[in-house]
Amino acid sequence: GNSVTQMEGPVTLSEEAFLTINCTYTATGYPSLFWYVQYPGEGLQLLLKATKADDKGSNKGFEATYRKETTSFHLEKGSVQVSDSAVYFCALNSGGSNYKLTFGKGTLLTVNP
């Protein structure tokens, strides 16, 4: 079956630090990969996605590259801001039930000024 393993949190960084949140997956077929973000008091929002191997998703300064050989989709940002404080979820969909998202447990990021 499908599964997503992501870096345990919480992660605490100072403003302008470099961010990496690791995500690895197990999936049948050829999954699409996603990062969702939940800001305090809000719903889940799609941050970025990649649909095939070697694709790079990017948005708001965040990037993640679909690595089939290592089954990974690590989230990175070169310089985090206080406003990036949120919970980040790695997710995938795959196979015949391609509408069904499988999520990791989430990683809480806190950025201090």
Added chain:
Amino acid sequence: GAGVSQSPRYKVTKRGQDVALRCDPISGHVSLYWYRQALGQGPEFLTYFNYEAQQDKSGLPNDRFSAERPEGSISTLTIQRTEQRDSAMYRCASSSQQGARNTEAFFGQGTRLTVV
């Protein structure tokens, strides 16, 4: 509407009571999904609708859980005879295409259910 709207935002109920959670998707969105998220976990799939048809209910944990979307818009997730283990955040999402692999799902803010 502007986004996916869920109500109530918070619900506290006594064990054994029935609860109904409502989801109002983005206007015109064909597909609607329900997920459940326990504390410290990621969301887990419960069920999926295209228009009014329930296409997949494989994630519903037992027969106390049911969902409907009678007119292909608003959906209700009902939990009968609630138990403490049902306490969780219940999330609804909608998308514009029928379960397409790359279609973005838009999530509501969720309903926090606490069973006491």
